[in-house]
Amino acid sequence: MSAQGHPYPGTGAHIGSYYAASANPAPKRPELTGTQSIDVCVVGAGYTGLSTALHLAEKGHKIAIIEGALVGWGASGRNGGQIVNGLNASLGTIERRFGPQTAHAVGKMLQEGGKIIRDLIRRYDIKCDLKEGNLFAAYTSKQMLELEAKKELWRKHGMDDHEMVDKAGMHKHVQSDVYQGGMIDHSGGHMHPLNLALGEAAAFESLGGIIYEHSPVISVSQGASPRVTTPKGEMRCKTLVLCGNAYLGHVVPELTWRIMPFSTQVMATEPLGDRGKQLLPTDLCVEDVRYILDYYRLSADQRLLFGGGTVYGGTDPADIEAKLRRNMDKVFPQLKGIKIDYAWSGNCALSFTRVPQMGRLSQNTYVAHGYSGHGICGSHLFGRILSEAINGDLTRFDIFAKLPSYPFPGGQAFRVPYSVAGSWWYGLRDRLGV
Numbered sequence: 001m002s003a004q005g006h007p008y009p010g011t012g013a014h015i016g017s018y019y020a021a022s023a024n025p026a027p028k029r030p031e032l033t034g035t036q037s038i039d040v041c042v043v044g045a046g047y048t049g050l051s052t053a054l055h056l057a058e059k060g061h062k063i064a065i066i067e068g069a070l071v072g073w074g075a076s077g078r079n080g081g082q083i084v085n086g087l088n089a090s091l092g093t094i095e096r097r098f099g100p101q102t103a104h105a106v107g108k109m110l111q112e113g114g115k116i117i118r119d120l121i122r123r124y125d126i127k128c129d130l131k132e133g134n135l136f137a138a139y140t141s142k143q144m145l146e147l148e149a150k151k152e153l154w155r156k157h158g159m160d161d162h163e164m165v166d167k168a169g170m171h172k173h174v175q176s177d178v179y180q181g182g183m184i185d186h187s188g189g190h191m192h193p194l195n196l197a198l199g200e201a202a203a204f205e206s207l208g209g210i211i212y213e214h215s216p217v218i219s220v221s222q223g224a225s226p227r228v229t230t231p232k233g234e235m236r237c238k239t240l241v242l243c244g245n246a247y248l249g250h251v252v253p254e255l256t257w258r259i260m261p262f263s264t265q266v267m268a269t270e271p272l273g274d275r276g277k278q279l280l281p282t283d284l285c286v287e288d289v290r291y292i293l294d295y296y297r298l299s300a301d302q303r304l305l306f307g308g309g310t311v312y313g314g315t316d317p318a319d320i321e322a323k324l325r326r327n328m329d330k331v332f333p334q335l336k337g338i339k340i341d342y343a344w345s346g347n348c349a350l351s352f353t354r355v356p357q358m359g360r361l362s363q364n365t366y367v368a369h370g371y372s373g374h375g376i377c378g379s380h381l382f383g384r385i386l387s388e389a390i391n392g393d394l395t396r397f398d399i400f401a402k403l404p405s406y407p408f409p410g411g412q413a414f415r416v417p418y419s420v421a422g423s424w425w426y427g428l429r430d431r432l433g434v
Helices: 047-058 091-098 100-107 112-123 141-156 193-206 274-279 320-331 375-390 395-401 411-432
Strands: 034-043 063-066 131-138 162-166 181-190 210-212 219-221 227-229 233-242 259-269 285-288 294-298 304-312 340-351 357-362 365-369
Touching: 034 047, 047 063, 047 193, 047 365, 047 375, 063 193, 063 233, 091 100, 091 141, 100 395, 112 181, 112 193, 112 375, 131 141, 141 162, 141 181, 181 285, 193 210, 233 375, 259 320, 274 294, 294 320, 304 320, 320 340, 357 375, 357 395, 365 375, 375 395
Parallel strands: 034 063, 034 233, 063 210, 131 285, 233 365
Antiparallel strands: 131 181, 162 181, 219 227, 227 233, 259 304, 259 340, 285 294, 294 304, 357 365
């Protein structure tokens, strides 16, 4: 991929999101220039790369991160900010596909990502507006039964932080009449995602780590001594970790077929003041349990951050506000006509199985990606597991590395229409309540 073709438009500055407008100060970091050497090179300064690098730096490794734009430029700095435990694929799905032993092993890890986030926030005093608790909202009685089953399944795997809420009880948390009930995960939460990434980057640098920004990767040479080439420089290393996710492009061809970019959208209202507290009295973050879901929460300055929608292939809708406002007005008709101050889009990476992928392309080249919309906790967990593997403990790494990676049907040309058709089918089932 040429430098001119890298997926960082314009200057590579953060897009015009609420998060960028309210970001904590960050230093200007250098581009990679000349030929450099390091023990471990991490490509991508999103959550996976930052978690991997920070965990390794805490163990004394010499690490450099190469980022094509800015820290948190991709999904890590644009997402809904919700600390939601679990993977896109349910534990039940994992058990059916890969067996009870794998499901049990994965189940033991599902809350670890959130614990890692809280631990990093506490130890490095990261200012990112952390709040506790998230709520899964059900539109139908069938969805309530699914939440009951999920609660029991998670309890089977040692997780007992969930509370069922009936329709009347929902009004204590969400001032909306559209839901039949829901389930609170008291171990969930929400925060300012870009400030979390910036805080993790500062923590990494405090341990001697180096971050190069505005250095899009042009080529990767794996081999015995991996090399990463950027427009102005080259990094040689003993170990390479690829964490570009939806923004790695076609730099590593053998990864292109494993994931598909898709975009999701978020908008931020004007500050609501006391109206915000009326909408969400307990300040939980909320996501519904439909196939194409809505998710929302209050920011620290009492804006409603409302997200949803999916565009396969990673393109942006022509009018993000129009796309999201219709759903927001259904949930909160009392907000009709409210001013929207920010609306933005960003790409995630979808795997065919909806299970994130982690493995090795060669003896000393590692990769992790494909969180399929559940990357906040998963990426922090995978970063820790990658650090364990690089440090010599492959126990947990092998659990995921041994799972098969399937290409999307139809290849590059038809994977988007295939996914759109599947999305339409499941969306229809949501609308019909079946």
